[in-house]
Amino acid sequence: MALAGTLLLMSPAVADVRDGVDAWGRGDYKKAIAEWRPAANAGDADAQFNLAQAYTLGRGVPTDIAVAEGWFRKAALQGHIAAQAKYGLILFDQHKPNDAAPWLEKASLRGEPRAQLVYGTMLFNGDGGAKDWPRAYAFIVRAAAANTPRASEVQAQMDKAIPTDQRQQGLELARRYEAEAQRPELPPEITGKPRSVGMRGTDLPPSDYDPAAPRKPEVMALAPERQPTRAQPPRVRAPAPAPTAQPARSAAPTAQPARARAPAAIATSRGGWKVQLGSFGDPANARKLWGQVGRRFAGADVQYAKSGAMTRVLVGPFASKGAAQAACGSIKPCVPVAP
Incomplete structure (x- = not known):
């Protein structure tokens, strides 16, 4: 004591x-x-x-x-x-x-x-x-x-x-x-x-x-690095979404990719919750991301919201925070946004 x-x-x-x-x-x-x-x-x-x-x-x-x-x-x-x-x-x-x-x-x-x-x-x-x-x-x-x-x-x-x-x-x-x-x-x-x-x-x-x-x-003032010339063009991967306006509090990503899940069901109640999938300096990248993952959010609407020089990808609406989290599934990052 x-x-x-x-x-x-x-x-x-x-x-x-x-x-x-x-x-x-x-x-x-x-x-x-x-x-x-x-x-x-x-x-x-x-x-x-x-x-x-x-x-x-x-x-x-x-x-x-x-x-x-x-x-x-x-x-x-x-x-x-x-x-x-x-x-x-x-x-x-x-x-x-x-x-x-x-x-x-x-x-x-x-x-x-x-x-x-x-x-x-x-x-x-x-x-x-x-x-x-x-x-x-x-x-x-x-x-x-x-x-x-x-x-x-x-x-x-x-x-x-x-x-x-x-x-x-x-x-x-x-x-x-x-x-x-x-x-x-x-x-x-x-x-x-x-x-x-x-x-x-x-x-x-x-x-x-x-x-x-x-x-x-x-x-x-700096130009992009020149890519090496190949017989076949290199496969280009879409950039992962950037962190949202508030720093994420999640742990580091695991070494093994998460298993794909079936498209998340959208809540029938038209609540005000949304999820943010990323924030991009180039609006074309924002639309490219939605083209890749949009099928995972059947029935949801997408919004490309400008925030300064960045374009945020917002999807919804969902009835609650829990419904928004469930809709994210294995997609990372995917952050619920309050109404």
């Missing part, structure tokens, strides 16, 4: 960091700095990240990007996801792609969407390493699924440049990365690590990265 009580106690460093966050929320930035600095010097990653944020924003301390970069690096070295992303973005903005790539990769694999946008573009263009179009597409579709600004536009450009088979590989990677990033972390009582009290949301300033800026990688 004594041990259980001890596990509930908050360490002094965590308490100081949380007090600093509370002070920051009240606009008392100097108080926040006074709380964070000792904890940051003692090695608390959240305090280090928050102190770096303060120097980035110039609140409670003078704006000093060099000092902020140093604190971001200290937190990043301890595995702080937001710090890894921010440190990588700073290095990229400083025209240091080789130094930025490892940090952006770490943050991307752990689900940080802005890092995914930049790192995916780097992989496409070969900045900081060799080109890897399947991985580039995997990170871009994950960034677009998280509604990261400009990610859908970049995905639409890649849809035109990357061959179908490599996009298919990228989508399979995206599903695997998503499943791995969603693995639950052990509670701090077991790991011995304090609960995260770093600043979140709008307190994290964006990178200066702009995919359209001349000094940054420009996807539109």
Whole structure:
């Protein structure tokens, strides 16, 4: 019993960091700095990240990007996801792609969407390493699924440049990365690590990265790779649907394909539920997908809904969420959409 009580106690460093966050929320930035600095010097990653944020924003301390970069690096070295992303973005903005790539990769694999946008573009263009179009597409579709600004536009450009088979590989990677990033972390009582009290949301300033800026990688400037000439044209597989607007929470796809099922019966009650089969930068691919799987949804209506630069494939209506899930059958991805 004594041990259980001890596990509930908050360490002094965590308490100081949380007090600093509370002070920051009240606009008392100097108080926040006074709380964070000792904890940051003692090695608390959240305090280090928050102190770096303060120097980035110039609140409670003078704006000093060099000092902020140093604190971001200290937190990043301890595995702080937001710090890894921010440190990588700073290095990229400083025209240091080789130094930025490892940090952006770490943050991307752990689900940080802005890092995914930049790192995916780097992989496409070969900045900081060799080109890897399947991985580039995997990170871009994950960034677009998280509604990261400009990610859908970049995905639409890649849809035109990357061959179908490599996009298919990228989508399979995206599903695997998503499943791995969603693995639950052990509670701090077991790991011995304090609960995260770093600043979140709008307190994290964006990178200066702009995919359209001349000094940054420009996807539109790259032409698709030429396909080898063969006696018979290569068999082209339709690309698998991209992740929906909300990141999927499913596990990685199994090695063996699911057995085909009979066409799902459509509920007679005209409810408002639908299923989304994918989201495409090229509307022709959306219609091609429906041409391939439409027979599985006998009696349902298809809708090609525009969402920014993307075209979503919506099918329905269904009487309930359960009916929508049943209609999906073995088709992946296939996500119920509420009315």
